[in-house]
Amino acid sequence: HCFGCGLGGDVFKYVEQSENIDFREAVELLADKYHIELHYENSGNGPSRENTGSKRTRLLEACEEAQRFFVSQILTKEALPARKLLGGRNFSQADCERFGCGYAPQGWDNLVRHLASKGFTQKEILDAGLARQGQRGIYDYFRGRVTWPIRDSTGRTLGFGARKLYEDDQIAAKYINTPDTQLYRKTQVLYGIDLAKSAIVKKRQVVIVEGYTDVMAMHLSGIDTAIATCGTAFGAEHAKIVRRLIADDSLGAVQLVGPLKVKDQPLSSRIVFTFDGDAAGQKAALHAFGLDSASSP
Structure with missing residues (x-):
């Protein structure tokens, strides 16, 4: 209890109020931070939550590493079309850094190989929505596109949005997003x-x-x-x-x-x-x- 402001409560209440999040999000934030395993029970009123805290942490780490990879690619020679698109809208390099703009390179498994080199398993990469399963193995979901990190209100990267750059892109949609995962649900995320x-x-x-x-x-x-x-x-x-x-x-x-x-x-x-x-x-x-x-x- 604070005698100055009159507020009181436990650690969960403190995180709820300081981060402006609800109780479930406060529990998950603390569990993710301190690597505490959570077990979910399905109340019958919504979709089953079979994920555990340790897995959530790995998926968050995979998304953060993917963001670092995309940002590292934005200044490469291949990413010139991405820089032209952003520059054409009067966004400077500093602006792009501020908002985390990146580039997903062309090719089938650039990100997959990068994440594998960092110790992530194929299942973790798939579960994070960063890859798809093909007949010959898994391949990058985001390829040849400008990327933006989609984060929660506490700054954790949950997924990505990406814009088409090349006419030969096998995905026709101009914009694509991370598919719904245990971290990312499009009905519950707001960019920015x-x-x-x-x-x-x-x-x-x-x-x-x-x-x-x-x-x-x-x-x-x-x-x-x-x-x-x-x-x-x-x-x-x-x-x-x-x-x-x-x-x-x-x-x-x-x-x-x-x-x-x-x-x-x-x-x-x-x-x-x-x-x-x-x-x-x-x-x-x-x-x-x-x-x-x-x-x-």
Whole structure:
């Protein structure tokens, strides 16, 4: 108990309040930090959680090593198209370093071989969503693309987003993300949350944009509360994360209407959606506000 501020509780409560995370996340953060094995029980109300704490730690370590590998590749000769794409959007080398931009080289197993040299098993690499199983073994999931690390609010790398650079890419999608893993669930991650968290908590405001480069541009322009969803629409789980950070229970579900005056607070809680004006952006906006196309003017 603190006689100064009046707050009290155990170590879990302290981590929850200091990191603005919930109890489950606090337990996992401490377990990951101190290499404590966790055992999950399926309550019957959600998907089975068969992973253990020791495995989570290895997957987190694999993702962090993958991030270091991608960053190390961004200045290579092969990565020139990646640097041109980022430079064409007026992002400097320092900007790219700040946001962790990297490059996944072409070829089938560059990252797989790198991770194997660091002691990671094929199963760990697969379970981290960094590789796929092929007929002749495992191969890199991200190949010939610009990469961005997708982290949780405490800064741990959970997965990646990547943009297509070459026309002969065997994956047609312009953007791809880490598939759902024991660490990464697209309905529960927000790009830039690690960078924006402190500003969101302080200002009780958040700006939600569509993509990685949008987040970069906003932060570099002084809008330090910008975050983005990763390959999916803004949904209920995202709303829970945002509500916890701005500490406003009056914002219900995904119907985040702002600005709203919060009692005893000098600032208003405000959620700002800034989607593109194309059909996809309009659809995302309607979904975010819990509307359907029939009710739009």
